[in-house]
Amino acid sequence: MTTTSFEESQSDVAKSAIKKVTTRLVPFVALMFFINYLDRSAISFAGPNGMEADLGLTAAQYGLSAGIFFVGYILLEVPSNMALHRFGARVWLARIMVTWGIVAVLFTFVQSYTQLSWLRFALGIAEAGFFPGAILYLSLWVPSRYRARTLGFFYLAQPLTNVIGAPIAGWLMTHDGAFFGLEGWRFMFLGVGAPAVIVGLIAFFYLPDSPKQAKWLTDDERNWLTTALATEAATKEGAESGKESGHSLDALKAAFTNGRVWVLSLIYFGFIYGLYTLAFFLPTIIGDFQEQYDVKFGLVEKGLITAIPYVPAAIVLYLVSRHAGRVGVRTIHIALPAFTGAVSVPLALFAGSPQLTIACIAVTACSIFAALPNFWTVPTQFLTGAAAAAGIALINTWGNLAGFAAPYVTGWIRDANDGDMKLAMFVVGAAMLMSCLLMLALARSGRVETSDRVEVPVGH
Numbered sequence: 001m002t003t004t005s006f007e008e009s010q011s012d013v014a015k016s017a018i019k020k021v022t023t024r025l026v027p028f029v030a031l032m033f034f035i036n037y038l039d040r041s042a043i044s045f046a047g048p049n050g051m052e053a054d055l056g057l058t059a060a061q062y063g064l065s066a067g068i069f070f071v072g073y074i075l076l077e078v079p080s081n082m083a084l085h086r087f088g089a090r091v092w093l094a095r096i097m098v099t100w101g102i103v104a105v106l107f108t109f110v111q112s113y114t115q116l117s118w119l120r121f122a123l124g125i126a127e128a129g130f131f132p133g134a135i136l137y138l139s140l141w142v143p144s145r146y147r148a149r150t151l152g153f154f155y156l157a158q159p160l161t162n163v164i165g166a167p168i169a170g171w172l173m174t175h176d177g178a179f180f181g182l183e184g185w186r187f188m189f190l191g192v193g194a195p196a197v198i199v200g201l202i203a204f205f206y207l208p209d210s211p212k213q214a215k216w217l218t219d220d221e222r223n224w225l226t227t228a229l230a231t232e233a234a235t236k237e238g239a240e241s242g243k244e245s246g247h248s249l250d251a252l253k254a255a256f257t258n259g260r261v262w263v264l265s266l267i268y269f270g271f272i273y274g275l276y277t278l279a280f281f282l283p284t285i286i287g288d289f290q291e292q293y294d295v296k297f298g299l300v301e302k303g304l305i306t307a308i309p310y311v312p313a314a315i316v317l318y319l320v321s322r323h324a325g326r327v328g329v330r331t332i333h334i335a336l337p338a339f340t341g342a343v344s345v346p347l348a349l350f351a352g353s354p355q356l357t358i359a360c361i362a363v364t365a366c367s368i369f370a371a372l373p374n375f376w377t378v379p380t381q382f383l384t385g386a387a388a389a390a391g392i393a394l395i396n397t398w399g400n401l402a403g404f405a406a407p408y409v410t411g412w413i414r415d416a417n418d419g420d421m422k423l424a425m426f427v428v429g430a431a432m433l434m435s436c437l438l439m440l441a442l443a444r445s446g447r448v449e450t451s452d453r454v455e456v457p458v459g460h
Contacts, residue, residue, distance in 0.1 A: 017221035021141050029134050030157040035196050038165040039104045042192050044280045045169040046185035048287045063411020065117045066280045070404035072124025074397050080129025081393035089137040094204035100126035101196025107189040132392040143228045147377045148329050152321020155373040162310035170303025261391045263442050265398035270435030272399035275368050276406040277428045289354045309362035317369040324374050331443040333374040338436035341367030345429040349422045
């Protein structure tokens, strides 16, 4: 076989292997993420549609109960991801999903602010490690040159949760008293919590831990994936030291003492601050339209309006990830969306109609989702093995600190300003501007490469 024909055959094997991973694993893991995000954000649908009134919650109490989820999540984030590295993704991701599904169903029976807060805290503990674990899992199947597009497909689940999940949540809440006399918002919690248990049990049998265990790959495809991933891992810092990938304490030290990991943690903090402000308060903002503009929306209509910003967000996410996969992830794929979001959030405050307000919020949603899948290609470019598990978990922990801060600070500012959201939205803009400036500084320092193919050079 000539060199040219050998290279062509290798290219065909690579395309076939990536296509199979993309079609067999990514949709299922994305479904898990869809249910994950729907369960953690279900409180945003329940709050302004009966739960706040029934439980007698103030805006600050609602924000704190929404945000305290992330305290539990943070406490077990790194340990959970290290456990995933040790026990395997199949077992650990399935365990996480079944556990959070059980807790999610319990929200059906909550009777007070105290119970709500404790359940949100418990839900965070139950979900800890799922998202960074899913990112790590997919990175163990896909070489870096294909990772931006793969993570883009995976991340589509998050905006689609709002596109599909918000109307479903609205529809479930219309069934007030139809199921054992449950209020509509309680029935909604039951309806979105139970699927997590079912899909979690399926995941235990469906997900292979590595390409070596994938019976649906041919021998050539399996060998190519294994060799490509092993070669790539050998060039990274974790493999070079021979320590980070083998011992938990060394891996933790490698992640916690890496300056890039901390800068990336702050960048991610800004994005997630914006994301969860929208997630938890967009239904509230839409509810405020009724008083501001003298309009009336039903529960299903509120769900559909909530979904509007996430339709273009899903399209932009796909297009930007596709572009990044073709030319390589560059600084502009992360910094420019951050700047756009920082500007569009305050602009929404000065819109004179519901349509313009939703349009500005849609731009913000597009900005956040355009950046996030490309952002997650960065840490796995210079960390591997247990060090990657620890580094991804540390970055995600900071993001979840934003998840706690965003709803609580937003609710507190809203209470302090008699329901006015203006100052709270300026805080969101400032957080996203921080992400933009830090990403530019990281690139300017030479710690991020803006070449045609690679975002972060290995070995720095």
